Amino acid sequence: xxxxxxxxxxxxxxxxxxxxxxxxxxxxxxxxxxxxxxxxxxxxxxxxxxxxxxxxxxxxxxxxxxxxxxxxxxxxxxxxxxxxxxxxxxxxxxxxxxxxxxxxxxxxxxxxxxxxxxxxxxxxxxxxxxxxxxxxxxxxxxxxxxxxxxxxxxxxxxxxxxxxxxxxxxxxxxxxxxxxxxxxxxxxxxxxxxxxxxxxxxxxxxxxxxxxxxxxxxxxxxxxxxxxxxxxxxxxxxxxxxxxxxxxxxxxxxxxxxxxxxxxxxxxxxxxxxxxxxxxxxxxxxxxxxxxxxxxxxxxxxxxxxxxxxxxxxxxxxxxxxx
Numbered sequence: 001x002x003x004x005x006x007x008x009x010x011x012x013x014x015x016x017x018x019x020x021x022x023x024x025x026x027x028x029x030x031x032x033x034x035x036x037x038x039x040x041x042x043x044x045x046x047x048x049x050x051x052x053x054x055x056x057x058x059x060x061x062x063x064x065x066x067x068x069x070x071x072x073x074x075x076x077x078x079x080x081x082x083x084x085x086x087x088x089x090x091x092x093x094x095x096x097x098x099x100x101x102x103x104x105x106x107x108x109x110x111x112x113x114x115x116x117x118x119x120x121x122x123x124x125x126x127x128x129x130x131x132x133x134x135x136x137x138x139x140x141x142x143x144x145x146x147x148x149x150x151x152x153x154x155x156x157x158x159x160x161x162x163x164x165x166x167x168x169x170x171x172x173x174x175x176x177x178x179x180x181x182x183x184x185x186x187x188x189x190x191x192x193x194x195x196x197x198x199x200x201x202x203x204x205x206x207x208x209x210x211x212x213x214x215x216x217x218x219x220x221x222x223x224x225x226x227x228x229x230x231x232x233x234x235x236x237x238x239x240x241x242x243x244x245x246x247x248x249x250x251x252x253x254x255x256x257x258x259x260x261x262x263x264x265x266x267x268x269x270x271x272x273x274x275x276x277x278x279x280x281x282x283x284x285x286x287x288x289x290x291x292x293x294x295x296x297x298x299x300x301x302x303x304x305x306x307x308x309x310x311x312x313x314x315x316x317x318x319x320x321x322x323x
Contacts (some may be wrong), residue, residue: 079123081130088127091115094152100137102147103128104155114150135173141166188229195226237272244269 079087088096088111095101104110108128111119131137142163146154194212198219201208209216244254244265255265 079120081123081126084119084123084127085131087119091118092150095148095150100131100134100140101152102137102141102144102158103132104147104149107150110150135170138166138170142170191222191226191229195223195230198223237268240268241272241274244274 085096092111092114095103108121108124111124112121141158145157147156147158149155194214197212198208203211205219206216209219214222244251247254247257249257251265251269252262255262258265260268
């Protein structure tokens with residue numbers, strides 16, 4: 001979400017978060033086009049147009065607040081967005097020094113008035129676009145009731161419309177992230193299965209690729225990615241076992257420390273070959289049930305006491321009793 005929450009109350013949709021791939025993420029097996037791809041492209045185009053309009057509004061507000069001489073000095077400064085962020089934290093720590101807080105409307109004009117010529121309008125606009133589109137800022141917009149000025153003081157309530165825009169932006173990002181992760185899991189599973197089957201198949205390469213629906217010239221690349229992912233998985237599991245052993249903690253405590261569910265950690269450790277004991281709930285009996293079970297298995301009662309005397313042997317039918 002960009003500055004529209006500050007300058008354009010009627011904006012319909014904030015800028016979406018970019019899905020940055022993991023470093024070194026390889027190409028994946030060919031898959032069907034993602035559903036809704038055309039709609040997503042339209043949404044991103046509309047968002048870019050909105051962001052362009054918002055940027056123009058921000059720059060206009062800045063130009064109104066700064067004199068021509070100050071604007072010329074700012075343009076010549078060549079400050080980056082990162083340097084702008086550092087300087088803002090130093091000059092206005094009550095607002096920018098901690099977690100993101102909802103900004104007062106037209107905060108750019110206040111910054112230029114309090115620090116004339118110090119912040120180039122392009123660097124300041126780039127920083128504010130990044131700042132107000134972060135997940136942390138959007139969460140603050142949904143949780144806080146007021147906006148804040150450069151001194152960290154309340155400066156107007158957050159409108160219900162702006163809160164709803166922030167909630168929708170977060171929901172859309174979560175949905176896109178969940179879909180992306182599901183797609184990545186499916187592709188990794190496809191490659192892992194492809195490698196397992198290729199290592200045991202007796203088919204020719206052509207027949208194997210035809211069976212898997214894969215072009216022959218793509219097979220080696222997919223197998224190489226699968227081998228690398230398998231090795232990365234093995235190293236991850238080995239480190240997990242080593243860390244778990246070195247921690248000396250119980251499984252639930254270690255799982256909480258790693259942000260995992262105990263059942264998930266148990267499954268990972270078992271995959272690595274580490275025996276974690278019986279699964280949760282397995283073999284658990286109430287004390288009384290264990291006692292009754294032991295009494296049935298032993299001729300003695302609890303604590304080694306003598307149990308009931310055995311019944312007398314009865315003579316078999318038709319066999320006369322000796323006098």
